[in-house]
Amino acid sequence: MTKLKPWWLAIRPKTLPASISPIILGTALAYQIGFFDGLLFALALCCALLLQIAVNLANDYFDARSGVDTEHRLGPVRVSQSGLVSPEIVKRALIVVSLLAVAAGIALSWLSSWWLLAFGVGAVVAVFIYSGGPWPLASNAMGEITVFFFFGWLAVGGTYFALAGSINMHVLGFGTVAGLLSAAIMLVNNIRDIPTDSVAGKHTLAVILGDHRARMAYRLLLVAAILVHLVVSFPHGLISVIPLVFMAPLFRRLAVDINRLEGKQLNTLLAQTAKLELFYCLLASAVLVVI
Template sequence: MLKPWLLAIRPKTLAASVSPILLGSALAYHDGLLQPLNLWLALICALCLQIAVNLANDWFDGRSGVDTALRKGPTRVTQAGLMSPFQLLLGLGLVSALAIASGLWLVALSSWGLLAFGLAALLAVFAYSGGPWPLASHALGEVTVLLFFGWLAVGGSYYVHTLQINPVVMGYGTVAGLISAAIMLVNNIRDIATDRPANKHTLAVVLGDNRARQLYVGLLITAVVGHLVISFPLGLVSLIPVLMMTPFLRRLVGAIRVRQGAGLNLQLAQTAQLVLLYCLAMSAVLVVF
Protein backbone atom coordinates (compact mmCIF):
# COMPACT_ATOMS: atom_id res chain seq x y z
CA MET A 1 0.00 0.00 0.00
CA LEU A 2 2.97 2.30 0.60
CA LYS A 3 4.33 2.08 -2.97
CA PRO A 4 1.31 3.74 -4.66
CA TRP A 5 1.58 6.66 -2.24
CA LEU A 6 5.30 7.03 -3.01
CA LEU A 7 4.45 7.06 -6.72
CA ALA A 8 1.74 9.66 -6.10
CA ILE A 9 3.86 12.08 -4.08
CA ARG A 10 6.81 11.81 -6.56
CA PRO A 11 9.75 12.02 -4.11
CA LYS A 12 12.21 13.04 -6.86
CA THR A 13 10.36 16.34 -7.30
CA LEU A 14 10.53 17.33 -3.64
CA ALA A 15 14.04 18.79 -3.93
CA ALA A 16 12.53 21.70 -5.85
CA SER A 17 10.51 22.70 -2.77
CA VAL A 18 13.09 22.04 -0.04
CA SER A 19 16.24 23.49 -1.63
CA PRO A 20 15.07 27.13 -2.08
CA ILE A 21 13.85 27.18 1.54
CA LEU A 22 17.33 26.14 2.65
CA LEU A 23 18.88 28.83 0.45
CA GLY A 24 16.64 31.58 1.79
CA SER A 25 17.35 30.47 5.35
CA ALA A 26 21.10 30.37 4.67
CA LEU A 27 20.87 33.98 3.49
CA ALA A 28 19.17 34.82 6.80
CA TYR A 29 21.90 32.96 8.71
CA HIS A 30 24.55 34.90 6.78
CA ASP A 31 22.88 38.09 8.03
CA GLY A 32 22.77 36.74 11.60
CA LEU A 33 18.96 36.50 11.72
CA LEU A 34 18.12 32.77 11.42
CA GLN A 35 15.14 31.51 13.46
CA PRO A 36 15.44 27.66 13.73
CA LEU A 37 11.76 26.96 14.42
CA ASN A 38 10.73 29.12 11.48
CA LEU A 39 13.09 27.11 9.26
CA TRP A 40 11.46 23.80 10.21
CA LEU A 41 7.96 25.16 9.77
CA ALA A 42 8.84 26.59 6.36
CA LEU A 43 10.29 23.23 5.27
CA ILE A 44 7.19 21.34 6.43
CA CYS A 45 4.86 23.80 4.74
CA ALA A 46 6.82 23.73 1.46
CA LEU A 47 7.01 19.93 1.40
CA CYS A 48 3.29 19.58 2.05
CA LEU A 49 2.44 22.10 -0.66
CA GLN A 50 4.66 20.27 -3.19
CA ILE A 51 3.06 16.93 -2.34
CA ALA A 52 -0.36 18.55 -2.62
CA VAL A 53 0.52 19.86 -6.10
CA ASN A 54 1.59 16.37 -7.17
CA LEU A 55 -1.55 14.69 -5.81
CA ALA A 56 -3.82 17.32 -7.33
CA ASN A 57 -2.04 17.03 -10.68
CA ASP A 58 -2.48 13.24 -10.68
CA TRP A 59 -6.17 13.57 -9.80
CA PHE A 60 -7.01 16.36 -12.27
CA ASP A 61 -5.05 14.87 -15.19
CA GLY A 62 -6.53 11.43 -14.59
CA ARG A 63 -10.01 12.93 -14.46
CA SER A 64 -9.55 15.04 -17.60
CA GLY A 65 -8.04 12.25 -19.69
CA VAL A 66 -4.64 13.93 -20.14
CA ASP A 67 -2.88 10.89 -18.63
CA THR A 68 -3.18 7.88 -20.95
CA ALA A 69 -1.38 4.58 -21.46
CA LEU A 70 0.82 6.34 -24.07
CA ARG A 71 2.36 8.65 -21.47
CA LYS A 72 6.16 8.29 -21.13
CA GLY A 73 6.49 9.72 -17.63
CA PRO A 74 6.48 7.96 -14.26
CA THR A 75 3.38 6.00 -13.35
CA ARG A 76 0.34 8.08 -12.46
CA VAL A 77 -1.63 6.21 -9.84
CA THR A 78 -5.08 7.32 -11.00
CA GLN A 79 -4.50 6.44 -14.65
CA ALA A 80 -2.88 3.11 -13.69
CA GLY A 81 -5.71 2.21 -11.31
CA LEU A 82 -3.36 1.84 -8.34
CA MET A 83 -5.42 4.23 -6.22
CA SER A 84 -8.96 5.50 -6.39
CA PRO A 85 -9.66 9.20 -6.96
CA PHE A 86 -11.25 9.26 -3.49
CA GLN A 87 -8.02 8.01 -1.88
CA LEU A 88 -6.07 10.73 -3.66
CA LEU A 89 -8.51 13.37 -2.47
CA LEU A 90 -8.13 12.15 1.11
CA GLY A 91 -4.35 12.41 0.83
CA LEU A 92 -4.67 15.82 -0.77
CA GLY A 93 -6.89 16.99 2.08
CA LEU A 94 -4.43 15.72 4.69
CA VAL A 95 -1.30 17.35 3.26
CA SER A 96 -3.22 20.55 2.55
CA ALA A 97 -4.32 20.64 6.19
CA LEU A 98 -0.71 20.13 7.33
CA ALA A 99 0.43 22.90 5.00
CA ILE A 100 -2.22 25.25 6.37
CA ALA A 101 -1.42 24.38 10.01
CA SER A 102 2.34 24.85 9.63
CA GLY A 103 1.78 27.97 7.53
CA LEU A 104 -0.50 29.58 10.11
CA TRP A 105 1.99 28.79 12.88
CA LEU A 106 4.69 30.41 10.77
CA VAL A 107 2.50 33.46 10.18
CA ALA A 108 1.88 33.80 13.92
CA LEU A 109 5.62 33.66 14.62
CA SER A 110 6.62 36.13 11.92
CA SER A 111 4.12 38.39 10.19
CA TRP A 112 0.45 38.26 9.24
CA GLY A 113 1.47 39.75 5.93
CA LEU A 114 2.61 36.25 4.97
CA LEU A 115 -0.99 35.10 4.98
CA ALA A 116 -1.60 36.53 1.51
CA PHE A 117 1.38 34.63 0.09
CA GLY A 118 0.24 31.44 1.80
CA LEU A 119 -3.24 31.74 0.35
CA ALA A 120 -1.76 32.36 -3.10
CA ALA A 121 0.38 29.23 -2.79
CA LEU A 122 -2.60 27.14 -1.69
CA LEU A 123 -4.68 28.49 -4.56
CA ALA A 124 -1.87 27.62 -6.99
CA VAL A 125 -2.00 23.98 -5.81
CA PHE A 126 -5.44 23.64 -7.37
CA ALA A 127 -5.18 26.26 -10.13
CA TYR A 128 -2.11 24.59 -11.63
CA SER A 129 -3.99 21.56 -13.00
CA GLY A 130 -7.64 22.26 -12.20
CA GLY A 131 -10.29 24.91 -12.25
CA PRO A 132 -11.80 26.67 -15.26
CA TRP A 133 -8.40 27.92 -16.53
CA PRO A 134 -5.60 25.50 -15.50
CA LEU A 135 -2.23 27.26 -15.48
CA ALA A 136 -0.45 24.15 -16.75
CA SER A 137 -2.70 24.03 -19.81
CA HIS A 138 -2.03 27.64 -20.81
CA ALA A 139 1.78 27.71 -21.08
CA LEU A 140 2.17 29.15 -17.57
CA GLY A 141 3.67 26.17 -15.77
CA GLU A 142 7.25 27.39 -15.96
CA VAL A 143 6.33 30.95 -14.92
CA THR A 144 4.38 29.55 -11.97
CA VAL A 145 7.41 27.51 -10.91
CA LEU A 146 9.69 30.57 -11.16
CA LEU A 147 7.27 32.53 -9.00
CA PHE A 148 6.59 29.95 -6.30
CA PHE A 149 9.80 27.86 -6.26
CA GLY A 150 12.09 30.82 -6.85
CA TRP A 151 10.96 34.24 -5.72
CA LEU A 152 8.37 33.18 -3.16
CA ALA A 153 10.34 30.22 -1.75
CA VAL A 154 13.70 31.98 -1.37
CA GLY A 155 12.30 35.44 -0.66
CA GLY A 156 9.56 34.13 1.61
CA SER A 157 11.87 31.89 3.63
CA TYR A 158 14.28 34.80 4.11
CA TYR A 159 11.39 37.01 5.17
CA VAL A 160 10.10 34.65 7.88
CA HIS A 161 13.46 34.99 9.63
CA THR A 162 14.17 38.67 9.04
CA LEU A 163 10.82 40.39 8.30
CA GLN A 164 12.54 42.12 5.39
CA ILE A 165 13.45 41.50 1.77
CA ASN A 166 16.09 42.88 -0.60
CA PRO A 167 17.16 42.65 -4.26
CA VAL A 168 20.03 40.26 -3.51
CA VAL A 169 17.66 37.72 -1.97
CA MET A 170 15.30 38.01 -4.92
CA GLY A 171 18.29 37.57 -7.23
CA TYR A 172 19.09 34.23 -5.63
CA GLY A 173 15.41 33.39 -5.87
CA THR A 174 15.59 34.03 -9.60
CA VAL A 175 18.56 31.67 -10.00
CA ALA A 176 16.88 28.85 -8.08
CA GLY A 177 13.59 29.52 -9.86
CA LEU A 178 15.13 29.33 -13.33
CA ILE A 179 16.63 25.91 -12.62
CA SER A 180 13.33 24.72 -11.15
CA ALA A 181 11.51 26.04 -14.23
CA ALA A 182 13.86 23.89 -16.31
CA ILE A 183 12.58 20.85 -14.39
CA MET A 184 9.04 21.71 -15.41
CA LEU A 185 10.11 22.32 -19.00
CA VAL A 186 11.72 18.86 -19.28
CA ASN A 187 8.53 17.32 -17.93
CA ASN A 188 6.50 19.14 -20.57
CA ILE A 189 8.91 18.32 -23.42
CA ARG A 190 8.54 14.64 -22.56
CA ASP A 191 4.75 14.90 -22.58
CA ILE A 192 4.30 16.86 -25.84
CA ALA A 193 3.02 13.78 -27.68
CA THR A 194 0.22 13.19 -25.17
CA ASP A 195 -0.49 16.78 -24.12
CA ARG A 196 -1.12 18.09 -27.64
CA PRO A 197 -4.01 15.66 -28.46
CA ALA A 198 -5.53 16.43 -25.04
CA ASN A 199 -5.49 20.19 -25.81
CA LYS A 200 -3.09 20.80 -22.92
CA HIS A 201 -1.15 23.79 -24.26
CA THR A 202 2.01 23.68 -22.17
CA LEU A 203 4.91 25.96 -23.06
CA ALA A 204 6.65 23.00 -24.70
CA VAL A 205 3.58 22.34 -26.87
CA VAL A 206 3.40 26.01 -27.87
CA LEU A 207 7.12 26.30 -28.67
CA GLY A 208 7.58 22.88 -30.21
CA ASP A 209 10.18 20.26 -29.30
CA ASN A 210 13.31 21.92 -30.71
CA ARG A 211 12.70 25.42 -29.38
CA ALA A 212 11.65 24.05 -25.99
CA ARG A 213 14.97 22.20 -25.74
CA GLN A 214 16.81 25.40 -26.66
CA LEU A 215 14.91 27.25 -23.95
CA TYR A 216 15.94 24.58 -21.43
CA VAL A 217 19.61 25.28 -22.19
CA GLY A 218 18.92 29.01 -22.02
CA LEU A 219 17.34 28.71 -18.58
CA LEU A 220 20.38 26.91 -17.17
CA ILE A 221 22.88 29.32 -18.74
CA THR A 222 20.90 32.34 -17.52
CA ALA A 223 20.83 30.85 -14.02
CA VAL A 224 24.63 30.53 -13.96
CA VAL A 225 25.16 34.06 -15.30
CA GLY A 226 22.64 35.40 -12.80
CA HIS A 227 24.46 33.68 -9.95
CA LEU A 228 27.80 35.18 -11.00
CA VAL A 229 26.30 38.67 -11.14
CA ILE A 230 24.43 38.53 -7.84
CA SER A 231 27.32 36.81 -5.98
CA PHE A 232 30.10 39.08 -7.27
CA PRO A 233 30.45 40.94 -3.93
CA LEU A 234 31.31 37.64 -2.21
CA GLY A 235 34.51 37.30 -4.23
CA LEU A 236 36.10 34.04 -5.35
CA VAL A 237 34.05 31.87 -2.98
CA SER A 238 31.04 32.61 -5.17
CA LEU A 239 32.63 30.38 -7.82
CA ILE A 240 32.32 27.28 -5.62
CA PRO A 241 28.70 26.48 -6.60
CA VAL A 242 29.48 27.04 -10.29
CA LEU A 243 32.53 24.77 -10.17
CA MET A 244 30.48 22.06 -8.47
CA MET A 245 27.66 22.42 -11.01
CA THR A 246 29.81 22.50 -14.16
CA PRO A 247 30.09 18.70 -14.72
CA PHE A 248 26.32 18.34 -14.28
CA LEU A 249 25.61 21.29 -16.56
CA ARG A 250 27.77 19.89 -19.35
CA ARG A 251 26.04 16.53 -19.10
CA LEU A 252 22.55 18.03 -19.03
CA VAL A 253 23.16 20.45 -21.92
CA GLY A 254 24.51 17.62 -24.07
CA ALA A 255 21.84 15.12 -23.08
CA ILE A 256 18.82 17.38 -23.72
CA ARG A 257 19.75 17.38 -27.41
CA VAL A 258 19.47 13.59 -27.78
CA ARG A 259 17.22 12.18 -25.07
CA GLN A 260 13.72 11.26 -26.17
CA GLY A 261 10.52 9.95 -24.58
CA ALA A 262 11.07 8.04 -21.36
CA GLY A 263 14.77 8.96 -21.53
CA LEU A 264 13.74 12.45 -20.44
CA ASN A 265 12.72 11.05 -17.05
CA LEU A 266 16.43 10.83 -16.24
CA GLN A 267 16.91 14.38 -17.52
CA LEU A 268 14.15 15.56 -15.19
CA ALA A 269 15.63 13.77 -12.17
CA GLN A 270 19.12 15.12 -12.88
CA THR A 271 17.81 18.67 -13.29
CA ALA A 272 16.10 18.33 -9.90
CA GLN A 273 19.44 17.20 -8.48
CA LEU A 274 21.05 20.28 -10.03
CA VAL A 275 18.78 22.73 -8.20
CA LEU A 276 19.42 20.83 -4.96
CA LEU A 277 23.18 20.90 -5.58
CA TYR A 278 23.15 24.63 -6.32
CA CYS A 279 21.09 25.56 -3.28
CA LEU A 280 23.11 23.33 -0.94
CA ALA A 281 26.44 24.57 -2.30
CA MET A 282 25.42 28.23 -2.11
CA SER A 283 23.95 27.69 1.35
CA ALA A 284 27.26 26.19 2.51
CA VAL A 285 29.14 29.20 1.12
CA LEU A 286 26.82 31.59 2.95
CA VAL A 287 27.07 29.68 6.24
CA VAL A 288 30.85 29.17 6.18
CA PHE A 289 31.95 32.49 4.69
Protein backbone atom coordinates in the same frame (compact mmCIF):
# COMPACT_ATOMS: atom_id res chain seq x y z
CA MET B 1 2.40 -4.26 -3.88
CA THR B 2 2.02 -3.09 -0.28
CA LYS B 3 -0.75 -0.69 0.73
CA LEU B 4 1.77 2.13 1.20
CA LYS B 5 3.47 1.68 -2.18
CA PRO B 6 0.76 3.49 -4.21
CA TRP B 7 0.95 6.47 -1.86
CA TRP B 8 4.74 6.51 -2.19
CA LEU B 9 4.18 6.72 -5.95
CA ALA B 10 1.50 9.38 -5.52
CA ILE B 11 3.63 11.81 -3.50
CA ARG B 12 6.52 11.40 -6.00
CA PRO B 13 9.41 11.64 -3.52
CA LYS B 14 11.94 12.47 -6.25
CA THR B 15 10.24 15.87 -6.64
CA LEU B 16 10.53 16.80 -2.96
CA PRO B 17 14.16 18.06 -3.02
CA ALA B 18 13.03 20.77 -5.46
CA SER B 19 10.72 22.12 -2.76
CA ILE B 20 13.12 22.07 0.19
CA SER B 21 16.34 23.25 -1.51
CA PRO B 22 15.12 26.87 -1.99
CA ILE B 23 14.08 26.91 1.68
CA ILE B 24 17.63 25.98 2.64
CA LEU B 25 18.99 28.72 0.37
CA GLY B 26 16.69 31.36 1.87
CA THR B 27 17.70 30.23 5.35
CA ALA B 28 21.41 30.52 4.49
CA LEU B 29 20.88 34.07 3.22
CA ALA B 30 19.21 35.01 6.51
CA TYR B 31 21.86 33.21 8.56
CA GLN B 32 24.57 35.18 6.76
CA ILE B 33 23.28 38.42 8.29
CA GLY B 34 22.68 36.94 11.73
CA PHE B 35 19.09 35.67 11.59
CA PHE B 36 18.17 32.05 12.29
CA ASP B 37 15.39 30.29 14.15
CA GLY B 38 15.21 26.50 14.14
CA LEU B 39 11.44 26.35 14.65
CA LEU B 40 10.71 28.82 11.84
CA PHE B 41 13.07 26.90 9.55
CA ALA B 42 11.31 23.62 10.39
CA LEU B 43 7.87 25.13 9.77
CA ALA B 44 9.01 26.58 6.43
CA LEU B 45 10.32 23.15 5.42
CA CYS B 46 7.02 21.54 6.45
CA CYS B 47 5.04 24.08 4.42
CA ALA B 48 7.19 23.50 1.35
CA LEU B 49 7.07 19.70 1.58
CA LEU B 50 3.32 19.59 2.21
CA LEU B 51 2.58 21.99 -0.64
CA GLN B 52 4.75 19.95 -3.02
CA ILE B 53 2.97 16.75 -2.01
CA ALA B 54 -0.37 18.53 -2.45
CA VAL B 55 0.64 19.64 -5.95
CA ASN B 56 1.60 16.07 -6.86
CA LEU B 57 -1.70 14.71 -5.57
CA ALA B 58 -3.63 17.46 -7.36
CA ASN B 59 -1.88 16.68 -10.64
CA ASP B 60 -2.63 12.98 -10.16
CA TYR B 61 -6.31 13.61 -9.45
CA PHE B 62 -7.14 16.38 -11.92
CA ASP B 63 -5.17 14.92 -14.85
CA ALA B 64 -6.93 11.58 -14.41
CA ARG B 65 -10.35 13.23 -14.15
CA SER B 66 -9.77 15.38 -17.23
CA GLY B 67 -8.42 12.49 -19.30
CA VAL B 68 -4.99 14.09 -19.75
CA ASP B 69 -3.28 11.02 -18.27
CA THR B 70 -3.63 7.88 -20.38
CA GLU B 71 -1.88 4.53 -20.71
CA HIS B 72 0.50 6.24 -23.15
CA ARG B 73 1.93 8.47 -20.42
CA LEU B 74 5.75 8.63 -20.49
CA GLY B 75 6.25 9.98 -16.98
CA PRO B 76 6.01 8.25 -13.57
CA VAL B 77 2.94 6.16 -12.76
CA ARG B 78 -0.12 8.16 -11.74
CA VAL B 79 -2.12 6.21 -9.18
CA SER B 80 -5.53 7.60 -10.17
CA GLN B 81 -5.15 6.87 -13.87
CA SER B 82 -3.62 3.43 -13.28
CA GLY B 83 -6.34 2.39 -10.84
CA LEU B 84 -3.96 1.82 -7.92
CA VAL B 85 -5.98 4.29 -5.83
CA SER B 86 -9.45 5.60 -6.61
CA PRO B 87 -9.60 9.28 -7.65
CA GLU B 88 -11.98 10.01 -4.77
CA ILE B 89 -9.46 8.73 -2.21
CA VAL B 90 -6.69 10.78 -3.85
CA LYS B 91 -8.97 13.82 -3.65
CA ARG B 92 -9.50 13.28 0.08
CA ALA B 93 -5.75 12.91 0.61
CA LEU B 94 -5.22 16.15 -1.32
CA ILE B 95 -7.62 18.00 0.98
CA VAL B 96 -5.98 16.59 4.13
CA VAL B 97 -2.45 17.47 2.98
CA SER B 98 -3.59 20.95 1.94
CA LEU B 99 -5.15 21.53 5.38
CA LEU B 100 -1.90 20.41 7.03
CA ALA B 101 0.00 22.88 4.85
CA VAL B 102 -2.43 25.62 5.89
CA ALA B 103 -1.92 24.72 9.57
CA ALA B 104 1.87 24.87 9.19
CA GLY B 105 1.54 28.18 7.35
CA ILE B 106 -0.65 29.69 10.07
CA ALA B 107 1.87 28.63 12.72
CA LEU B 108 4.72 30.13 10.69
CA SER B 109 2.79 33.38 10.20
CA TRP B 110 1.86 33.58 13.88
CA LEU B 111 5.50 33.19 14.95
CA SER B 112 6.95 35.45 12.26
CA SER B 113 4.69 37.80 10.28
CA TRP B 114 1.07 37.68 9.20
CA TRP B 115 2.17 38.94 5.78
CA LEU B 116 3.32 35.37 5.16
CA LEU B 117 -0.30 34.23 5.36
CA ALA B 118 -1.11 36.05 2.12
CA PHE B 119 1.68 34.18 0.34
CA GLY B 120 0.49 30.94 1.88
CA VAL B 121 -3.08 31.44 0.69
CA GLY B 122 -1.76 32.14 -2.80
CA ALA B 123 0.30 28.95 -2.71
CA VAL B 124 -2.68 26.81 -1.65
CA VAL B 125 -4.87 28.34 -4.35
CA ALA B 126 -2.12 27.62 -6.88
CA VAL B 127 -2.15 23.95 -5.85
CA PHE B 128 -5.73 23.61 -7.06
CA ILE B 129 -5.65 25.82 -10.16
CA TYR B 130 -2.32 24.49 -11.41
CA SER B 131 -3.90 21.42 -12.99
CA GLY B 132 -7.56 21.90 -12.04
CA GLY B 133 -10.33 24.41 -12.58
CA PRO B 134 -11.67 25.89 -15.82
CA TRP B 135 -8.26 27.28 -16.88
CA PRO B 136 -5.48 25.04 -15.50
CA LEU B 137 -2.15 26.87 -15.37
CA ALA B 138 -0.23 23.75 -16.38
CA SER B 139 -2.33 23.36 -19.54
CA ASN B 140 -1.99 26.97 -20.64
CA ALA B 141 1.76 27.63 -20.87
CA MET B 142 1.94 28.90 -17.28
CA GLY B 143 3.72 25.94 -15.70
CA GLU B 144 7.25 27.30 -15.96
CA ILE B 145 6.24 30.78 -14.80
CA THR B 146 4.35 29.33 -11.84
CA VAL B 147 7.23 27.18 -10.60
CA PHE B 148 9.66 30.06 -11.19
CA PHE B 149 7.64 32.25 -8.85
CA PHE B 150 6.74 29.72 -6.16
CA PHE B 151 10.00 27.72 -6.09
CA GLY B 152 12.16 30.77 -6.69
CA TRP B 153 11.06 34.14 -5.39
CA LEU B 154 8.45 32.90 -2.92
CA ALA B 155 10.40 29.96 -1.48
CA VAL B 156 13.73 31.79 -1.14
CA GLY B 157 12.33 35.26 -0.46
CA GLY B 158 9.53 34.04 1.80
CA THR B 159 11.89 32.00 3.95
CA TYR B 160 14.30 34.92 4.24
CA PHE B 161 11.42 37.22 5.16
CA ALA B 162 10.16 34.79 7.82
CA LEU B 163 13.58 34.75 9.47
CA ALA B 164 14.89 38.28 8.87
CA GLY B 165 11.65 40.27 8.64
CA SER B 166 12.63 42.02 5.40
CA ILE B 167 13.38 41.39 1.74
CA ASN B 168 15.84 42.83 -0.77
CA MET B 169 16.97 42.50 -4.37
CA HIS B 170 20.02 40.45 -3.38
CA VAL B 171 17.76 37.77 -1.94
CA LEU B 172 15.41 37.90 -4.93
CA GLY B 173 18.48 37.48 -7.15
CA PHE B 174 19.29 34.15 -5.54
CA GLY B 175 15.58 33.33 -5.73
CA THR B 176 15.78 34.01 -9.45
CA VAL B 177 18.52 31.41 -9.88
CA ALA B 178 16.51 28.82 -7.96
CA GLY B 179 13.41 29.75 -9.97
CA LEU B 180 15.20 29.41 -13.31
CA LEU B 181 16.46 25.94 -12.38
CA SER B 182 12.96 24.95 -11.21
CA ALA B 183 11.55 26.20 -14.51
CA ALA B 184 14.13 24.06 -16.32
CA ILE B 185 12.85 21.00 -14.44
CA MET B 186 9.30 21.79 -15.52
CA LEU B 187 10.37 22.41 -19.12
CA VAL B 188 12.07 19.01 -19.39
CA ASN B 189 8.89 17.42 -18.07
CA ASN B 190 6.83 19.21 -20.71
CA ILE B 191 9.28 18.45 -23.54
CA ARG B 192 8.96 14.76 -22.69
CA ASP B 193 5.17 15.03 -22.76
CA ILE B 194 4.83 16.97 -26.03
CA PRO B 195 3.37 13.96 -27.94
CA THR B 196 0.73 13.11 -25.31
CA ASP B 197 -0.01 16.72 -24.32
CA SER B 198 -0.64 17.66 -27.95
CA VAL B 199 -3.20 14.89 -28.28
CA ALA B 200 -4.83 15.84 -24.95
CA GLY B 201 -5.14 19.49 -25.98
CA LYS B 202 -2.71 20.84 -23.38
CA HIS B 203 -1.03 24.06 -24.50
CA THR B 204 2.16 23.84 -22.48
CA LEU B 205 5.09 26.10 -23.28
CA ALA B 206 6.87 23.12 -24.85
CA VAL B 207 3.88 22.35 -27.09
CA ILE B 208 3.66 26.00 -28.18
CA LEU B 209 7.39 26.34 -28.85
CA GLY B 210 7.77 22.96 -30.47
CA ASP B 211 10.37 20.33 -29.62
CA HIS B 212 13.45 22.07 -31.08
CA ARG B 213 12.81 25.53 -29.67
CA ALA B 214 11.76 24.11 -26.30
CA ARG B 215 15.12 22.35 -26.05
CA MET B 216 16.84 25.64 -26.90
CA ALA B 217 14.81 27.33 -24.15
CA TYR B 218 16.04 24.71 -21.66
CA ARG B 219 19.65 25.56 -22.44
CA LEU B 220 18.86 29.27 -22.16
CA LEU B 221 17.43 28.72 -18.68
CA LEU B 222 20.67 27.05 -17.60
CA VAL B 223 22.78 29.86 -19.05
CA ALA B 224 20.54 32.49 -17.45
CA ALA B 225 20.89 30.77 -14.06
CA ILE B 226 24.69 30.89 -14.33
CA LEU B 227 24.72 34.56 -15.35
CA VAL B 228 22.32 35.65 -12.61
CA HIS B 229 24.37 33.78 -10.00
CA LEU B 230 27.52 35.59 -11.14
CA VAL B 231 25.77 38.96 -10.88
CA VAL B 232 24.22 38.47 -7.43
CA SER B 233 27.36 36.79 -6.04
CA PHE B 234 29.83 39.37 -7.36
CA PRO B 235 29.99 41.32 -4.05
CA HIS B 236 31.16 38.15 -2.26
CA GLY B 237 34.32 37.78 -4.36
CA LEU B 238 35.87 34.72 -6.00
CA ILE B 239 34.57 32.32 -3.34
CA SER B 240 31.09 32.82 -4.77
CA VAL B 241 32.16 31.04 -7.97
CA ILE B 242 32.70 27.77 -6.07
CA PRO B 243 29.18 26.39 -6.75
CA LEU B 244 29.60 26.91 -10.50
CA VAL B 245 33.09 25.38 -10.53
CA PHE B 246 31.90 22.20 -8.83
CA MET B 247 28.76 22.01 -10.96
CA ALA B 248 30.29 22.87 -14.34
CA PRO B 249 30.47 19.20 -15.49
CA LEU B 250 26.79 18.69 -14.64
CA PHE B 251 25.76 21.89 -16.42
CA ARG B 252 27.71 20.80 -19.49
CA ARG B 253 26.27 17.27 -19.49
CA LEU B 254 22.69 18.53 -19.22
CA ALA B 255 23.25 21.01 -22.06
CA VAL B 256 24.42 18.10 -24.24
CA ASP B 257 21.82 15.55 -23.11
CA ILE B 258 18.88 17.82 -23.90
CA ASN B 259 19.77 17.45 -27.58
CA ARG B 260 20.16 13.68 -27.68
CA LEU B 261 17.59 12.20 -25.29
CA GLU B 262 14.06 11.34 -26.42
CA GLY B 263 10.84 10.03 -24.88
CA LYS B 264 11.26 8.16 -21.61
CA GLN B 265 15.00 8.86 -21.73
CA LEU B 266 14.11 12.42 -20.72
CA ASN B 267 13.08 11.08 -17.30
CA THR B 268 16.80 10.72 -16.61
CA LEU B 269 17.41 14.33 -17.65
CA LEU B 270 14.49 15.40 -15.47
CA ALA B 271 16.06 13.73 -12.44
CA GLN B 272 19.48 15.19 -13.24
CA THR B 273 18.03 18.70 -13.57
CA ALA B 274 16.37 18.30 -10.17
CA LYS B 275 19.76 17.26 -8.76
CA LEU B 276 21.29 20.35 -10.36
CA GLU B 277 18.92 22.61 -8.45
CA LEU B 278 19.49 20.71 -5.21
CA PHE B 279 23.28 20.80 -5.54
CA TYR B 280 23.24 24.48 -6.47
CA CYS B 281 21.14 25.47 -3.47
CA LEU B 282 23.24 23.36 -1.09
CA LEU B 283 26.59 24.61 -2.42
CA ALA B 284 25.46 28.24 -2.57
CA SER B 285 24.09 27.91 0.96
CA ALA B 286 27.38 26.47 2.22
CA VAL B 287 29.33 29.35 0.67
CA LEU B 288 26.94 31.93 2.13
CA VAL B 289 27.24 30.44 5.60
CA VAL B 290 31.05 30.33 5.41
CA ILE B 291 31.50 33.91 4.23
